[in-house]
Amino acid sequence: MHALKLHTLTLAEQLADLAVDALIDEADLSPKPALVDRRGNGAHNDLHLGLMHASALSLWPAFKEMAEAAIELGEIGLPLREALGRIGREGEQAMLTTTQGVNTHRGAIWALGLLVAAVALDPTSRNASALSLRAARLALLNDRYAPQPLSHGVQVAQRYGVRGAREEAQLGFPAVLQRGLPQLHASRVQQQGEQNARLDALLAIMTQLADTCVLYRAGTEGLQAMQQGAQAVLDAGGSASLGGRRRLNELDQQLLALNASPGGAADLLAACLFIDRIESCDGAF
Numbered sequence: 001m002h003a004l005k006l007h008t009l010t011l012a013e014q015l016a017d018l019a020v021d022a023l024i025d026e027a028d029l030s031p032k033p034a035l036v037d038r039r040g041n042g043a044h045n046d047l048h049l050g051l052m053h054a055s056a057l058s059l060w061p062a063f064k065e066m067a068e069a070a071i072e073l074g075e076i077g078l079p080l081r082e083a084l085g086r087i088g089r090e091g092e093q094a095m096l097t098t099t100q101g102v103n104t105h106r107g108a109i110w111a112l113g114l115l116v117a118a119v120a121l122d123p124t125s126r127n128a129s130a131l132s133l134r135a136a137r138l139a140l141l142n143d144r145y146a147p148q149p150l151s152h153g154v155q156v157a158q159r160y161g162v163r164g165a166r167e168e169a170q171l172g173f174p175a176v177l178q179r180g181l182p183q184l185h186a187s188r189v190q191q192q193g194e195q196n197a198r199l200d201a202l203l204a205i206m207t208q209l210a211d212t213c214v215l216y217r218a219g220t221e222g223l224q225a226m227q228q229g230a231q232a233v234l235d236a237g238g239s240a241s242l243g244g245r246r247r248l249n250e251l252d253q254q255l256l257a258l259n260a261s262p263g264g265a266a267d268l269l270a271a272c273l274f275i276d277r278i279e280s281c282d283g284a285f
């Protein structure tokens with residue numbers, strides 16, 4: 001008879017599981033305005049839900065390695081920042097191989113990678129502000145080996161003078177801490193269902209974020225439509241209310257017409273769900 005061998009997950013493996021779970025929960029959440037979800041491809045002709053799942057799963061080794069690097073190096077400093085940069089770039093390559101070149105989760109590797117490392121550095125300190133502060137301190141360090149591509153984010157940051165993904169992390173994810181998480185908690189208190197609470201959290205993030213994906217595709221008209229439309233859904237009672245659902249449908253149609261995909265807001269919803277899960281576990285994850 002074979003003995004059943006149980007493998008206890010390491011901390012790094014548990015954190016990688018949680019990061020991938022957050023990405024899959026984000027992808028599955030429906031109906032998200034102009035984003036890939038269970039209904040369809042939103043404003044994307046090169047993406048679908050299966051690809052988002054495959055992309056999320058391809059990132060598990062990178063998240064695990066980022067957590068291991070944080071545990072091994074043990075402190076915030078250039079060695080850890082540069083290790084995260086190297087692992088992040090390898091993660092991007094794994095993602096691009098899986099998706100045959102489509103950028104599904106670049107911003108999510110960045111945000112979740114920093115947060116995974118922030119938890120691994122001190123798993124006993126799990127509240128959102130402490131975590132985001134450690135992530136911000138990592139993001140503020142300059143990775144000497146990072147290539148300097150003229151990315152979409154850099155192009156629109158220059159053109160419109162906005163904060164992109166890098167600055168959002170360096171500030172400790174204000175769209176998540178000040179908007180997404182409080183809205184998630186407030187909507188849960190109203191007991192109208194977890195999916196509606198998550199949709200409301202996404203909308204709250206959208207009200208404030210300078211999403212460089214939206215700006216690149218649809219300029220300031222797209223960004224205003226996203227921010228004001230998301231606020232209109234929340235003002236009408238949120239995604240659980242009939243009025244809110246009507247506004248959400250209007251926002252979906254408007255963003256689709258503008259080809260404006262809030263991919264940055266989607267990544268930050270995944271970050272929000274990850275932090276929420278870390279904060280709510282006591283003991284093992």
Ligand SMILES: CC(C)(COP(=O)(O)OP(=O)(O)OC[C@H]1O[C@@H](n2cnc3c(N)ncnc32)[C@H](O[C@H]2O[C@H](COP(=O)(O)OP(=O)(O)OP(=O)(O)O)[C@@H](O)[C@H]2O)[C@@H]1O)[C@@H](O)C(=O)NCCC(=O)NCCS
Nearest residue numbers: 085088103104105106107113151152153165168212263264
């Ligand atoms: C620091 C980096 C995040 C690089 O940032 P940068 O702004 O230079 O680069 P981008 O390539 O533009 O990627 C940033 C991605 O971050 C998301 N995002 C956008 N706005 C915000 C915001 N205000 N706050 C937070 N996050 C934001 C967004 O990701 C999502 O959109 C992706 C699709 O974008 P895009 O390629 O533009 O796609 P399309 O519009 O569809 O393109 P076309 O089809 O039109 O051609 C999607 O993947 C979502 O994830 C931005 O894309 C960081 O990445 C970096 O430095 N990496 C190097 C390695 C490293 O250090 N890693 C650290 C590991 S901890």
Ligand SMILES: Nc1ncnc2[nH]cnc12
Nearest residue numbers: 027035036104263266267
């Ligand atoms: N659900 C989604 N749809 C499109 N782009 C995304 N980037 C991250 N999540 C996304």
